[in-house]
Amino acid sequence: MHRESADTVPQGPNQPCPSSTKSHVATTLLPAARQSLFDHAVGTDPPAERTGQRQRLSTEEATRWADSFDVLLSHKYGLAAFRAFLKTEFSxxxxxxxxxxxxxxxxxxxxxxxxxxxxxxxxxxxxxxxxxxxxxxxxxxxxxxxxxxxxxxxxxxxxxxxxxxxEKDSYPRFLRSKIYTDLLSQTQRRLS
The missing domain is CATH 1.10.167.10 (Regulator of G-protein Signalling 4, domain 2)
Structure with missing residues (x-):
C-alpha cells in the first residue's frame, strides 16, 4: 500500500524532517503535483481536451467540498486535492x-x-x-x-x-490552503 513518490524526502531512522526541508518540498515539488491535479480536475490537460473523455470539475462541485468533510471524501477530485494537501503537511x-x-x-x-x-x-x-x-x-x-x-x-x-x-484539524486548514483556493480559482477562470 505504501508508494514512494517524488514528494518524499529521504529520512534516516528517527530523524525529524527539518522545517527547511518541509518548506522546500512544499514550494518546489508540490506545485507540479498540484498543477497535475488541476489539469485533471479542471480539464486543461491537453490529451483530455482532445479526447473529451475526462469529466471536468465544476466550481459548484469544488465549492460543495466546504459543506462537509464527508462530501470532500466522497468526491474523487476532492480526495485527490485533500491527499495533495496532506502531503504538504507530511500527514x-x-x-x-x-x-x-x-x-x-x-x-x-x-x-x-x-x-x-x-x-x-x-x-x-x-x-x-x-x-x-x-x-x-x-x-x-x-x-x-x-x-x-x-x-x-x-x-x-x-x-x-x-x-x-x-475533520477537526486538517480539513479546516485544507479549506484555507493554497491548493484548495487555487483549484477554485482555476475552475472559475475556466468558466469565464
Whole structure:
C-alpha cells in the first residue's frame, strides 16, 4: 500500500524532517503535483481536451467540498486535492489509513480478512509502524485485541478517531490552503 513518490524526502531512522526541508518540498515539488491535479480536475490537460473523455470539475462541485468533510471524501477530485494537501503537511498516512479501512470493510473472503487486517495493523497502528497514525493508547490497545479475531469492524474505533482528527484539524486548514483556493480559482477562470 505504501508508494514512494517524488514528494518524499529521504529520512534516516528517527530523524525529524527539518522545517527547511518541509518548506522546500512544499514550494518546489508540490506545485507540479498540484498543477497535475488541476489539469485533471479542471480539464486543461491537453490529451483530455482532445479526447473529451475526462469529466471536468465544476466550481459548484469544488465549492460543495466546504459543506462537509464527508462530501470532500466522497468526491474523487476532492480526495485527490485533500491527499495533495496532506502531503504538504507530511500527514497523508491519516487519509491512507482511512482509505485502507474503507477498502478492508469490503473484504468478502474470510481467508483474506486476517491477512489484510494484519497488514493494516502493521503499517498504520502498531507502535513504530512505518506510517503510524496518531491515536491514543486505549484505541491502539483495543485494536490490538480486535486483531485476535479480526472482523470487518476491528478498525472502526481507530478509523473513527483518525476521521475525527482529519475533520477537526486538517480539513479546516485544507479549506484555507493554497491548493484548495487555487483549484477554485482555476475552475472559475475556466468558466469565464
Amino acid at each position: 497523508e498516512e491519516n487519509l491512507e489509513f482511512w482509505l485502507a479501512c474503507e477498502d478492508f470493510k469490503k473484504t468478502r473472503s474470510a481467508a483474506k480478512l486476517a491477512s489484510k487486517a494484519q497488514r493494516i495493523f502493521e503499517e498504520f497502528i502498531d507502535v513504530q509502524a512505518p506510517r503510524e497514525v496518531n491515536i491514543d493508547f486505549q484505541t491502539r490497545e483495543l485494536t490490538r485485541r480486535n486483531m485476535q479475531e479480526p472482523s470487518l469492524s476491528c478498525f472502526d474505533q481507530a478509523q473513527g478517531k483518525v476521521h475525527s482528527l482529519m
